[in-house]
Amino acid sequence: MNKITVKHAFITSLPVMAGYIVLGMGFGLLLNAKGYSFWWAILMSVTIYGGSMQYVGVNLLAEGASVLSTALMTLMVNARHLFYGISMIENYRDMGWRKGYAIFGLTDETYSLVCGNPKLPEGVDRRNFNFLLTLMNQSYWILGGFLGALLGNVFPFSTKGVDFSMTALFVIIFVEQWEKSRQHLPAVLGLVVSLICRLLFGADRFLIPAMIGISCGLFLFQKKLDGEEQKS
Amino acid sequence: MIHTGQSLVIIAVMAVGTMVLRFLPFVLFSRNTPKWVLYLGKVLPYSIIAMLVVYCLKDIHPGKAYYGIPELIAVLFVVLLHKWKHNTLLSILGGTVCYMVLVQAVFV
Known part of the structure; x- marks a missing residue:
């Protein structure tokens, strides 16, 4: 792995670093409050590696959820990952031995960083870049969970609102995608359908209807969008 | 346990x-x-990022104070800051600090 690739992966991962460490600590803190040591936090961050899932997981553990309800909850909370896979099939096609891990670690944030960097600088190997970015992000996440469970809340100030850093990351990538593409229909469609579904189905149930709605919308406009794609 | x-x-x-x-x-x-x-x-990444933005803001209640006002201000701030400087780290830091101040000191 050449230096440029490692350096570029690290720089790209920086926006996620702070967010993952802080959110990871929040997770570790909650888990520890339910009586689980930092080993459990590490175990969960290594094997599950999903932000919202692990937060939900704390409650599932606390109430001693059944296998069935845990499985259903996991499918509901993480169904959006099906979409990430579909849009990474081409990008991850030739990744060789790195592929398994890159797919395993395809979180919201890693996905959006890969999407947000469609063109890499000269000399950066895409396969190694994707792999390293995934690995670095997961390290931050594990570190955060470990620290949170071990130390508790070490900040001398209130961290309320700090989770906005992830929202900011997605907003920034939205802006960049908007600037780089001439066709804004997919972005607008995603925004409008998600908003409508959020209002109709509520905060905890809107993702799956939104995913179905977005797919239908995209197929409806396929002729128009595919045509544009070939022209550009 | x-x-x-x-x-x-x-x-x-x-x-x-x-x-x-x-x-x-x-x-x-x-x-x-x-x-x-x-x-x-090819087209999904654009829709998904939009969906993720909504997902992050899903817990806003249209009928409950503060009606998502701090979130909207902070999102707008991030957009403007990013349009201006195009520096990802700066935009994230600025937006997060802006939001933390809003929810800790202004909209309490």
Whole structure:
């Protein structure tokens, strides 16, 4: 792995670093409050590696959820990952031995960083870049969970609102995608359908209807969008 | 705290469930990728990032104070800051500090 690739992966991962460490600590803190040591936090961050899932997981553990309800909850909370896979099939096609891990670690944030960097600088190997970015992000996440469970809340100030850093990351990538593409229909469609579904189905149930709605919308406009794609 | 064994089972189910969702598209479509999957793969990233923005803001209640006002201000701030400087780290830091001040000092 050449230096440029490692350096570029690290720089790209920086926006996620702070967010993952802080959110990871929040997770570790909650888990520890339910009586689980930092080993459990590490175990969960290594094997599950999903932000919202692990937060939900704390409650599932606390109430001693059944296998069935845990499985259903996991499918509901993480169904959006099906979409990430579909849009990474081409990008991850030739990744060789790195592929398994890159797919395993395809979180919201890693996905959006890969999407947000469609063109890499000269000399950066895409396969190694994707792999390293995934690995670095997961390290931050594990570190955060470990620290949170071990130390508790070490900040001398209130961290309320700090989770906005992830929202900011997605907003920034939205802006960049908007600037780089001439066709804004997919972005607008995603925004409008998600908003409508959020209002109709509520905060905890809107993702799956939104995913179905977005797919239908995209197929409806396929002729128009595919045509544009070939022209550009 | 529930038994260690039961905790391990719950964690294992979450891990396997998440993995299934992440691997499924690749397992199904990596070989002989259908045209509609290629098409979705090209246009989906734009829609998904928009969906993720809404997902992050999902807990805003339209009928409950403060009606998502701090969130909207902070999002707008991030957009403007990013349009101005195009510096990802600066935009994230600025937006997060802006939001933290809003929810800790202004909209309390």
